[in-house]
Amino acid sequence: MNTPVLVLNANYAPLNVCTTRRAMGLLLVEKAMIVSNGRGVIRTSSRTFLRPSVIRLGYMVKLPRPRVKLTKREILQRDDYTCQYCGRRGPGLTIDHIVPRHSGGAKSWTNLVTACQDCNRKKGGQSAHEARMQPYRQPSEPPATAAYLYRRHLKTNQEWVVFVEGW
Numbered sequence: 183m184n185t186p187v188l189v190l191n192a193n194y195a196p197l198n199v200c201t202t203r204r205a206m207g208l209l210l211v212e213k214a215m216i217v218s219n220g221r222g223v224i225r226t227s228s229r230t231f232l233r234p235s236v237i238r239l240g241y242m243v244k245l246p247r248p249r250v251k252l253t254k255r256e257i258l259q260r261d262d263y264t265c266q267y268c269g270r271r272g273p274g275l276t277i278d279h280i281v282p283r284h285s286g287g288a289k290s291w292t293n294l295v296t297a298c299q300d301c302n303r304k305k306g307g308q309s310a311h312e313a314r315m316q317p318y319r320q321p322s323e324p325p326a327t328a329a330y331l332y333r334r335h336l337k338t339n340q341e342w343v344v345f346v347e348g349w
């Protein structure tokens with residue numbers, strides 16, 4: 183019942199991901215309809231329900247444009263789990279402040295990059311410029327497209343791809 187279900191807005195824009203339990207609740211009170219199933223059925227003592235994979239709300243929900251949360255995991259993913267100074271790939275990767283905190287470097291998409299422990303140690307308390315270590319890619323905030331936001335679900339839920347593309 184905790185299997186993720188993709189929730190679409192009334193206009194088919196991807197809205198969020200919820201649990202199967204929550205999706206069943208929305209379907210039961212007819213606030214949503216099934217768009218894609220194919221996951222078999224859920225049986226209760228008296229009834230059998232199709233197990234949803236994608237549902238669509240019967241009404242429009244207005245939300246501000248989503249943004250990607252600034253977290254360690256998101257920075258690692260943005261940088262493809264690759265040290266931005268030497269190209270080494272994880273595990274054991276850290277997050278480096280290009281301009282160190284003590285020099286006023288911000289906790290921001292443009293100042294945080296993935297670095298391996300060796301590079302982080304080598305760079306020490308210096309800025310990337312002082313250490314003559316330039317990140318491979320100019321870091322920036324990832325676009326909060328549906329494909330980016332839900333990418334970790336797409337491998338295991340191939341049927342979601344058509345609903346997520348282009349938003």
Ligand SMILES: [Zn+2]
Pocket residue numbers: 265266267268269270297298299300301302
């Ligand atoms: Zn490195």
